[in-house]
Amino acid sequence: MKKHVISRALSRAVIDGMLPLVDSRLTASRQPFDAPQIIQPHDTSRAWGVAHFGVFVPDLPEPYRYLNTMTLLGASGTELFDLDHLAATDARDTSTVFSSTAHADQRFYRAYDMHTDCSFTSDARRLRWAEDLAINVALPHVVVRGRYPQFDVDLKLEVTDQVSYFVKTPIYDHLSLLAPYSGTVDDVEVSGLGTFEYARIRTHQALTRRPMPAQLKLPLDFFTYQIINLDERTQVLLTDVRARGRTACRLAHVRVLGRETEVYDDVHFAVTEYGEPLVDDRGNPMRRPRKIKWSVRDGGREVLTLIGALDAPWRLGHGPGYATAYSYTGTWRSEPVSGSAYLEWVDVQPR
Template identity: 35%
Template sequence: MIPDLPAPHHYLSIMVMAGMPGQSAFDVDEVVSTSPRDTVTVSISTAAAAQYRSLSMTSECTLQSDGRHLQFGSFLTISGHHPEFSVEARIPGLEFDLHFAMADRATWFVKGLPYDHLSLLGSFEGAIHTDDSALDVSGKGNIEYARCVGPYAVRNKLLPRTLKVPVDFFTYHVIELPEDAQILFCRVGILSQRLGDIVQHRTTSGAGDWRVNETSSDRTYYEVLEYEDVSRIDQGGHRMLLPRRFQLGVRGKLLVTGVYDTEPRYGVGRGYIWGYEAVVEMDGRTLRARGYSEYVDVRSAP
């Protein structure tokens, strides 16, 4: 993911989910044509173009066992070995070839059974083409990897909603700051209650890094200030009301106010990905920045 790109793109996202996780917020039952374990969903988007596809892992993907070559259909290839990776994508209206050089240190959100999730920060360079524009680009970007053990490890048939792990809210943000820094924010909810927040300020060098984990107090917060007027309806007929403006942060330490300014793209489980303008108040400074967001809210889903 890249949170800040020149117009007309503003951000870039590739979201691959290999196998359904058995969670309410992330299972997309209507795209499963073979089995939950075999189904891969791939979302590729910028503000200029987007594609969402489901594939069979066994018949439409090539996943090399050492991870050095991952191919999804004929439109996405991820190759390389840490710390260097190449990403090539070809979808209608958008093509890009990017090379990433990642820092040695990983940011671990969670580490240990039944869930691992890490994020790598690094630099990128390459080219992005649309039908009417071509851009040479460079900057900072993330490569992230997560894996989990879910109910489909035991049963490879679709579960009714009542038997899925009841994760029903998720939002994740990457906000780009000057001096090779980022703010990361993640909130997860279960059974309509906050499970926890993670807020992290990180740099490529590690200087000035800090992190706040919160599960019980209101020290960390996420608040939608304004929603869109009409709910979005996905390909399965599910409705979701998306935020237009929001705030997040750590009381007394960080305040981010975001206003979405790109079209939401379906593709993170049953939720959406898009970009926004942000005002960041931190360390006595006020900065203007760009952010990248993932948002899933199925708390009121039938």
């Protein structure tokens, strides 16, 4: 109980007090991306303790539905994303790869020691996780090659300067760049709108080689991130992140190829129905949403409403959380929309 009281006080101080003063995510998201030099792996850094490279495709054809390629370099020191039992000898050298689709058993998750299993160049042009995953970043070009036991991935992305910042502060940058893609999943040719993502974080975990004790981990305890392609040119990013009941990020980013990004913070998210809990490979339960609802408003105008039904396999691997897909219906600027969306879900809120 004392731990939760302390973490609630810390969440209130950081999220309500400090974050609004230093976070420039809304302003930066409405401008072209002009900082490619920040995209580095920081694998030998003790200043930037965590880096993240990700490539996400939300609407592959059936039966795949989506593709995620998510990597973390370093341990975060947060409740949301750390799996201490997978930590390298030095927790700061831990890296993970999570990739999956909704088809069959196509789910890959593995932890690595960055200094024995991986190879990264400082400019991110060559990132290698054993023989499993290669990502080459030379903006505006990104190439992804995955060779997993269950499936193969080959994608080329043409990254635009249309950026969405989830966080932009002196100690944490987390951004997404709209990125048309083409390639293959297995032998199936695919193309459309994807997203290339990058983050770098200064974390207290960088001070010690041992995993941060549970009582000292940052108390982020709920996270959902969802990607929807409303049509072949329009992509929506929906985010809800919380810490002991405080909202750290609840935003809707709307990107249309060739236009300025729109960002909305009058956003409401709710789970309208839960199903049986998810149980991970160590017996830990997590609440499983079955139906969800989003509402996005701009002043008195309704921009977007969505009702989603979770109807794809849940893939364990987002730290202690999951990725999956859902079918949605709704309205976009008063016009009906429907389709399939990508969802990430981590819920470790105290009960």
